[in-house]
Amino acid sequence: MESVFSNVARAPEDPILGVTVAYNKDPSPVKINLGVGAYRTEEGKPLVLDVVRRAELQLVNDQTRVKEYIPIVGLADFNKLSAKLILGGDSPAIKENRVATIQCLSGTGSLRVGAEFLTKHYHQNVIYIPKPTWGNHPKVFNLAGLSVEYFRYYDPTTRGLDFQGLIEDLGAAPSGAIVLLHACAHNPTGVDPTPEQWEQIRQLIRSKSLLPFFDSAYQGFASGSLDTDAQSVRMFVADGGECLIAQSYAKNMGLYGERVGALSIVCKSADVASKVESQVKLVVRPMYSSPPIHGASIVATILKSRERNRTPGDWSHIIKQIGMFTFTGLNTEQVAFMTKEHHIYMTSDGRISMAGLSSKTVPHLADAIHAAVARLG
Amino acid sequence: MASSMLSLGSTSLLTREINKDKLKLGNSGSNPFLKAKSSSRVTMMTVAVKPSRFEGITMAPPDPILGVSEAFKADTNELKLNLGVGAYRTEELQPYVLNVVKKAENLMLERGDNKEYLPIEGLAAFNKATAELLFGANHPIIKEQKVATIQGLSGTGSLRLAAALIERYFPGAKVLISSPTWGNHKNIFNDAKVPWSEYRYYDPKTIGLDFEGMIADIKEAPEGSFILLHGCAHNPTGIDPTPEQWVKIADVIQEKNHIPFFDVAYQGFASGSLDEDAASVRLFAERGMEFFVAQSYSKNLGLYAERIGAINVVCSSADAATRVKSQLKRIARPMYSNPPVHGARIVANVVGDATMFNEWKAEMEMMAGRIKTVRQELYDSLVSKDKSGKDWSFILKQIGMFSFTGLNKAQSDNMTNKWHVYMTKDGRISLAGLSLAKCEYLADAIIDSYHNALLYWKTPIEL
Numbered sequence: 066m067e068s069v070f071s072n073v074a075r076a077p078e079d080p081i082l083g084v085t086v087a088y089n090k091d092p093s094p095v096k097i098n099l100g101v102g103a104y105r106t107e108e109g110k111p112l113v114l115d116v117v118r119r120a121e122l123q124l125v126n127d128q129t130r131v132k133e134y135i136p137i138v139g140l141a142d143f144n145k146l147s148a149k150l151i152l153g154g155d156s157p158a159i160k161e162n163r164v165a166t167i168q169c170l171s172g173t174g175s176l177r178v179g180a181e182f183l184t185k186h187y188h189q190n191v192i193y194i195p196k197p198t199w200g201n202h203p204k205v206f207n208l209a210g211l212s213v214e215y216f217r218y219y220d221p222t223t224r225g226l227d228f229q230g231l232i233e234d235l236g237a238a239p240s241g242a243i244v245l246l247h248a249c250a251h252n253p254t255g256v257d258p259t260p261e262q263w264e265q266i267r268q269l270i271r272s273k274s275l276l277p278f279f280d281s282a283y284q285g286f287a288s289g290s291l292d293t294d295a296q297s298v299r300m301f302v303a304d305g306g307e308c309l310i311a312q313s314y315a316k317n318m319g320l321y322g323e324r325v326g327a328l329s330i331v332c333k334s335a336d337v338a339s340k341v342e343s344q345v346k347l348v349v350r351p352m353y354s355s356p357p358i359h360g361a362s363i364v365a366t367i368l369k370s371r372e373r374n375r376t377p378g379d380w381s382h383i384i385k386q387i388g389m390f391t392f393t394g395l396n397t398e399q400v401a402f403m404t405k406e407h408h409i410y411m412t413s414d415g416r417i418s419m420a421g422l423s424s425k426t427v428p429h430l431a432d433a434i435h436a437a438v439a440r441l442g
Numbered sequence: 443m444a445s446s447m448l449s450l451g452s453t454s455l456l457t458r459e460i461n462k463d464k465l466k467l468g469n470s471g472s473n474p475f476l477k478a479k480s481s482s483r484v485t486m487m488t489v490a491v492k493p494s495r496f497e498g499i500t501m502a503p504p505d506p507i508l509g510v511s512e513a514f515k516a517d518t519n520e521l522k523l524n525l526g527v528g529a530y531r532t533e534e535l536q537p538y539v540l541n542v543v544k545k546a547e548n549l550m551l552e553r554g555d556n557k558e559y560l561p562i563e564g565l566a567a568f569n570k571a572t573a574e575l576l577f578g579a580n581h582p583i584i585k586e587q588k589v590a591t592i593q594g595l596s597g598t599g600s601l602r603l604a605a606a607l608i609e610r611y612f613p614g615a616k617v618l619i620s621s622p623t624w625g626n627h628k629n630i631f632n633d634a635k636v637p638w639s640e641y642r643y644y645d646p647k648t649i650g651l652d653f654e655g656m657i658a659d660i661k662e663a664p665e666g667s668f669i670l671l672h673g674c675a676h677n678p679t680g681i682d683p684t685p686e687q688w689v690k691i692a693d694v695i696q697e698k699n700h701i702p703f704f705d706v707a708y709q710g711f712a713s714g715s716l717d718e719d720a721a722s723v724r725l726f727a728e729r730g731m732e733f734f735v736a737q738s739y740s741k742n743l744g745l746y747a748e749r750i751g752a753i754n755v756v757c758s759s760a761d762a763a764t765r766v767k768s769q770l771k772r773i774a775r776p777m778y779s780n781p782p783v784h785g786a787r788i789v790a791n792v793v794g795d796a797t798m799f800n801e802w803k804a805e806m807e808m809m810a811g812r813i814k815t816v817r818q819e820l821y822d823s824l825v826s827k828d829k830s831g832k833d834w835s836f837i838l839k840q841i842g843m844f845s846f847t848g849l850n851k852a853q854s855d856n857m858t859n860k861w862h863v864y865m866t867k868d869g870r871i872s873l874a875g876l877s878l879a880k881c882e883y884l885a886d887a888i889i890d891s892y893h894n895a896l897l898y899w900k901t902p903i904e905l
Contacts, residue, residue, distance in 0.1 A: 125547045173778050323783060352595075360784070
């Protein structure tokens with residue numbers, strides 16, 4: 066009997082996560098993985114933050130803790146603290162109960178749930194995303210039912226921001242369109258607008274009633290300061306307007322595999338926020354019913370003690386040691402050459418994760434780049 | 443949805459009109475390097491008159507199952523009993539974290555496991571363990587690599603992945619679900635845009651299985667339909683087909699080239715035996731059929747909040763399984779990228795260690811045993827207190843966490859309003875939330891509601 070799956074083709078490996086798959090297969094002793102954005106120590110090992118370990122120990126040893134289903138919207142403490150983290154503790158939006166915050170599965174989950182909500186309840190089904198952007202963004206939005214358009218962002222000639230192009234393209238967007246903005250540490254370019262440029266972007270967005278959807282995956286990780294890295298978001302919230310925010314704790318707390326994040330929807334009124342939250346629950350229930358408890362409990366424990374002790378977080382020494390993504394300007398041919406001949410694993414768009422580099426491996430990388438450029442200039 | 447879209451549309455028109463006037467104010471002569479304060483004052487005015495983009499959104503109703511617990515919490519009466527959501531409780535009506543789970547968590551901490559991203563398909567050790575638990579470690583379909591297994595977010599998440607695969611690769615195919623079934627099944631297929639219809643299942647006259655109706659409806663469905671089956675401990679009725687009936691169900695499914703789709707949320711929890719509870723799934727595997735199985739570890743390992751489960755797709759060849767697995771990954775990546783590690787590690791550790799595995803089996807037998815004991819006690823109480831001669835034996839015939847009492851909405855409301863017994867409106871009670879000590883009270887409530895509720899309800903109108 067013929068298989069009912071005969072028409073199911075083999076999908077290619079994910080372009081980003083597949084780099085690690087290929088890296089793992091390579092037996093070369095000099096291989097380097099500069100693909101996926103996960104922090105590595107100087108010795109090239111993954112790192113679990115001390116503050117995370119301590120929180121976990123506390124949780125696992127707490128005899129009163131249970132594993133009952135948490136609410137569809139996630140842990141209440143976690144949600145409150147996450148909103149405070151990104152918006153600031155004194156945010157009027159929070160004081161006025163205008164923020165609906167829902168614990169989701171890291172950044173991806175927050176983006177997907179937010180996008181599904183917008184498809185169901187928002188009148189505009191187009192989202193403008195920067196060119197380039199994280200490889201998974203267009204897929205998340207398409208599968209949620211939004212159509213995707215691009216606005217100019219990266220200027221390859223200057224290796225900086227194409228601000229003029231950005232303003233033109235967003236200026237030409239239909240009124241009410243959704244706009245994806247990287248809150249800081251743009252992935253994959255590492256190029257961010259200046260505060261002055263952010264202000265202009267804000268004015269343009271508000272004047273056209275575009276709906277901002279922030280992706281905040283690096284708060285605290287980019288500059289070392291949680292507040293600085295949240296400035297773009299806070300600027301928009303300060304003008305009283307509405308926006309969506311997807312937060313991830315994968316990088317800044319090193320909780321990658323625990324899938325911890327939050328979707329915040331900043332609304333005009335408390336009444337609207339409460340209705341919005343009730344509708345987001347209807348998106349979550351048929352997707353996974355309720356989010357996982359472990360990672361969110363760790364985050365809540367840490368943020369609670371941070372509030373009590375008023376310390377700005379133990380992450381700064383780590384942040385200074387690592388960077389973000391860098392766009393090398395290498396083309397796909399050169400990248401392929403570096404992978405094949407020098408066992409350097411990176412995404413084909415020329416992006417490298419600085420987090421995967423150590424002082425020991427820098428010379429190897431430099432040699433490889435030199436060879437690629439010399440050979441395939 | 444359509445009406446809220448329309449009102450949003452007129453809201454946006456209004457917004458555009460307002461913006462046309464305000465645009466001049468906002469843009470003319472604005473210096474790009476104007477200090478944030480002054481420009482935001484200007485924009486504040488613009489923004490203040492704009493209504494919310496979400497103005498037309500209505501308040502969604504509370505979830506029919508999870509909403510029951512919320513109502514229970516609000517009740518201050520000391521006699522109250524929560525028989526709503528299906529989460530296991532001890533005799534003291536406390537939540538239960540399995541000892542073997544605590545052991546595994548401590549082990550994981552001691553080892554200093556890292557928190558790296560799992561692959562999109564989840565933890566390999568978990569995927570291997572879960573397929574082996576379901577089919578048996580030495581099953582040919584596992585040896586021949588014919589099963590595509592990927593870790594999912596418990597039962598719901600696994601069902602959703604499968605539904606998305608069905609929508610993509612079996613366009614127009616329908617899923618048949620039992621009448622009744624777990625409330626969230628419909629939501630999952632609706633959101634995944636997979637059409638569904640119902641097959642007869644529960645017979646209110648017998649408080650048993652409408653087997654003839656079930657077979658007839660499955661036969662009538664268009665060839666190549668998906669048939670959603672509860673592997674054991676049917677939710678909400680607790681009524682399972684007998685082994686002989688399962689054979690006939692497999693026959694008619696094969697006859698019509700339908701694709702079975704099992705929801706296995708209670709393996710080990712129904713009878714107390716992992717193997718016995720997997721019998722229905724294994725019967726289908728023996729037939730060489732291609733089918734889907736969604737698994738959950740919420741109940742049998744008490745890992746409710748960790749969201750750990752799996753979707754298994756049994757294919758006719760290893761090549762098909764590879765292709766299907768790759769496509770399931772393509773669905774997971776834009777949904778949540780990769781699944782959470784914690785629950786998966788707990789399962790892999792428990793199943794992977796012989797001592798812990800045996801401890802788990804013992805704890806599971808204990809949990810299933812407590813429920814069986816409570817069933818018997820409830821039945822005994824009903825029989826001794828009810829003088830009407832009504833046959834309550836259906837309670838003993840049902841299996842698993844839930845019992846369909848046969849109470850209708852009015853009677854269920856009486857349970858709550860008069861007796862402070864919280865349950866779902868379809869007459870389902872969760873025996874996992876019942877203690878031996880409360881069986882007599884519950885029996886009183888059921889007898890009163892069954893015989894008198896309609897009287898209570900009718901009286902004001904008759905007046």
